[in-house]
Amino acid sequence: MDNLTTLHSKPNKLEEVEAIRKVCQTGNMKTVKPTKVDIWLRGHDNQLYFFDIKTAKPNEGGFKEYKRTLL
Numbered sequence: 001m002d003n004l005t006t007l008h009s010k011p012n013k014l015e016e017v018e019a020i021r022k023v024c025q026t027g028n029m030k031t032v033k034p035t036k037v038d039i040w041l042r043g044h045d046n047q048l049y050f051f052d053i054k055t056a057k058p059n060e061g062g063f064k065e066y067k068r069t070l071l
Helices: 013-023 060-070
Strands: 039-042 048-051
Touching: none
Parallel strands: none
Antiparallel strands: 039 048
């Protein structure tokens, strides 16, 4: 996140996913309250699906907030 904010790196989905995978296997899982989203659905298998509707060009603050929410 910090490198994207300071322009030390460009967005790269594959690298970001790999970085998340490296660190997500350590530590303890915490149950958190789901964040506010525009639409959420519960599937037949009780799985939750969250949808957040964005404009075509979000501002910088919106980008940071959305990226952190996804992470």
